[in-house]
Amino acid sequence: MFFSSQSIGVVAFATSVAASPLSKSISARQVGQLPALGWNGWDQGRCNAANEKAALATAQTFIDLGLKDAGYTYVNIDDCWALKERDLDGVEAVEDEIQGMGLKFGLYGNSGTKTCAGYPGSQGHEKQDADLLASWGDADAPDHRPRYEKMRDALLDTGRGILYSLCNWGYDEVWTWGAEVGHMWRMSEDNWGEWEDVVRIASLASSILANGVFTPAEERTHFGIWAVTKSPIILGTDMTKLSDDEVKLITNAVRNSSDQSALSTGIVVAIVASSGNQTVTLNLSEVPGLDDLKYSWTELLTDVEGMGKTVEAKLEAHDIAVFRIDTSSSGL
Secondary structure, eight states, rough: OOOEETOOOEEEOOOOOOOOOTTGGGGEEEEEEEEOOEESSHHHHGGGGGSHHHHHHHHHHHTTTTTTHHTOEEEEOTTOOOSSSTTTTTHHHHHHHHHHTEEEEEEESSSSSBTSSSSSTTTTTTHHHHHHHHHHHHOOOOOHHHHHHHHHHHHHHSSSEEEEESSSSOOOTGGHHHHHHEEEEEEOSSSOOOOHHHHHHHSSSSSSOOSSSSSSHHHHHHHHHHHHHHEEEEOOOOOOOOOOHHHHHHHHHHHSSSSSOSOOEEEEEEEOOOSSSSSEEEOOOOOSSSSSEEEEEEEEOEEEEEEESSEEEEEETTTTTEEEEEEEEEEE
């Protein structure tokens, strides 16, 4: 997946967690300094969402729901876009319109000869594809480390500020070299939209809301993972179907957390209910780094604030509460 710093967007390569600079002086271009926030169409509709209509509808929804103001700026088309018969005006026109909204546009690519869905990949054509993406204003690119390095180098050589996201599903010990090759990298296999997937892999790849499967409590837990880890947040859902509560969830989590702050402050504590309704009370003095004092706190997903030596959460089954403890506000 590739992203550009100049109001352009994402290009995803099937081969994402904390932002970090590429080794070839990419940091000077100020790309990927903070976790990316945006949308990807794969979990919304697979190949059926790889089109102009879905991308432009999502971009407009970002603006209408205030998500752009909250920091969600990347609109990414996933696999299946490389068709012989495509949208009438072509990919560049879609990028231009999204850029005109003050957002960034992104495309998926693959480091092999074919994409996961069987469309042409970039192997052997890295420079050609990188130059084309840069000419459109795109910016983020492509399992084996050398293959990803080829696309990294080709993207850097375009001179454009491009955010490079690696997707190799956590293989090849990508966590040991991902920071040297890309800005973001996948740590697990796909999340197929079931609660068992959230429990099994705690996917930090794509956030799936409004899918008709998760309960509101499970959505909070699924999304709360990002508030704790400072992961990139790429929403994988039909943005036009989000409820008011879901919009509040994804905006509060970003606004209240340190996700978009270069320097995090305070301590983040998560309380999880594995099964059944329960009320959980945590003495803050039991948290490493905190003393037997009163602290100001904010619950990141609900925007509720308070102060005290304890925090309490009334949780449903599979629910979560995420508290940011302000360590600068302690008192007797």
